Amino acid sequence: MITNLVIFAFIVGLLTGAVVVGAITWAKDLGLRMTWWKCLLAAIWYLLFLFLFFAAFTFMGEGEPIAGWRTLGISTVILVILGAGLVRILRSK
């Protein structure tokens, strides 16, 4: 169990690194002027995205598929609204 957790954490860590490098490159190519607080906001949005996804699938795993799908649906709406706001903030000078 612990071995599985370590392997999982290692893989997720590698993926996180790739996501961060990719995100920085995207930001440069899109001409976004990223400050520390913009980076923080983007990171919070992404973590919230992962958290809600994790929660929805936990519900599905514990035999509550309806709660899982409802969580996904509600999360999508929340994330789209927050994402739109985030994009406006990131594009601001």
Next chain:
Amino acid sequence: MTKKSKKQEDAACSRRSFLKVGGAVAAGLQVGAVAGAGLAAGKDPSTHTGWQHLGDNTQFVDRTKLIRKGPAFHIVGDTQRTQRHESAFERQGIIMKNMRQYREMISSFDAGEERIEGRGNMEAPEPGKEKERKPPQDPMKYPPMDTFEEPMLSWYKERPDLYEADKVRMEEIMPKRAKDSETYKEYYTLINAWSGSWSTREPITEPPEVSDYKIGSGRKIGDPIPFKSPAHASLLIKKVAHHFGATMVGITTIEPDWHYDFGLRGAEDKGSYKIPEHWKYVIAIGIPHEWEQVNSNPNMATSFDAYSRSTIAARRLETYIKSLGYPARRHSPMDGYDLIGVPYLVKAGLGEQGRHGITITPETGANFRSAYITTNLEMEIDQPIDFGVEKFCEHCQICADLCPSGSISRAPNNHEMNHRGYRHWEINQTTCYNYWMQSLGGMGCRICLIACPYSRKANWLHTMARKADTADPTLTVAKSLTYLQKNLFDAPEAEDFLPPPDGEFANFREAPEWLDVQNYLDIEARPPSKDRKQ
């Protein structure tokens, strides 16, 4: 632009593209990994708040951080012990006896007899008034209130609603259940077999002064072996109790008010009795139901799995204590009780009482059954705990919403409640019992037990919710979580749990596949949902 710089720019561009695409792919993979981890976390059997899934550290919550000052329950009036007629189960015995006599009386009238005397509960007519008594017309009718003797008569006069509830049970519910049992017996074949197979009874047949000092069928206990200290005794008893199968253990002292005022097991006199002097301490143990089946309460689940396991653990612990030279007596679901459990669970710090009247523990919520040992082995006692249940129950009411018999109070709090002198939540056990008598399968109900938000799984999501709930004194988190529980999860409505035609014998969640007769048996089974009125 030189050829070299063009090449460099292309290389930079392709590297940037690689990083961008790689980052996007990594994000996708990360989402997939999170989804997979979520599914695994949800399925993880070690997070089931049910039997066999809690591992060695079954009582994993550190209660020293939750201890609260003050008594287990606030005294708000003259305290008194429970009388036989106040218990819905025990009252059934009185009712059956009275109904039998009532029928005999009717037969006597039919046979032309004019008076009846000395028939237990039946009141003999006063001399000269024999002919005023009119014979009842319908032998299936519930006996009139005045045919019950004291103290039940006065109690019925005080609570005519419970007389009516008992009447409904005996005249309507029980005949209907007999019919339903026949109609759907194939559909409930597997759950009936499962529930019945847990049965194990070993009644206590001798009074405490005898049975508590004997091991098994006759060997007398030896001299008490001294412990280093009460703390050592407490520590050892708890360790051993866990080894015997107890998921949770707490220790407290005897409160005479919390013992029935009738029917001491093994005693010849079934009336009021004095608490035996060697009952000084109570060891309370709790064992949860099997997780897979407890979710399909009420009709595709049973109480007997945890009844049986808690009883066996209590028997083992009783023998263990006796083997060390101390008298002990078990009080358990299969072998009977001389005490009321919930207050002892609260006093022993296993949990807090919820709106549904059941104790809620930090480990398994309300999903557990209890057993007790009374003994004079001196042990260090536990203290009542507070992890926010009382406040939570004031606003939650999920159990009251789902209760098919409306037996759970919807009062905003229990501040005005006074039950035998104590302030605490109390359900209407008569109407609750009436629903038990309607349900099929393993019989009983247990909807409140599993619908309770504290009974949800112990995975990261629900554990985090519980912690946030406890930590927030403003109840904002608790209210939000209750709202989510009511709206995210799909549960039947209270009336769905009723028998056809008003309901469909619904279950809280789908039954495990091994309780579905269609999957294993070659029989025709009629699902109750087919007979629901549209």
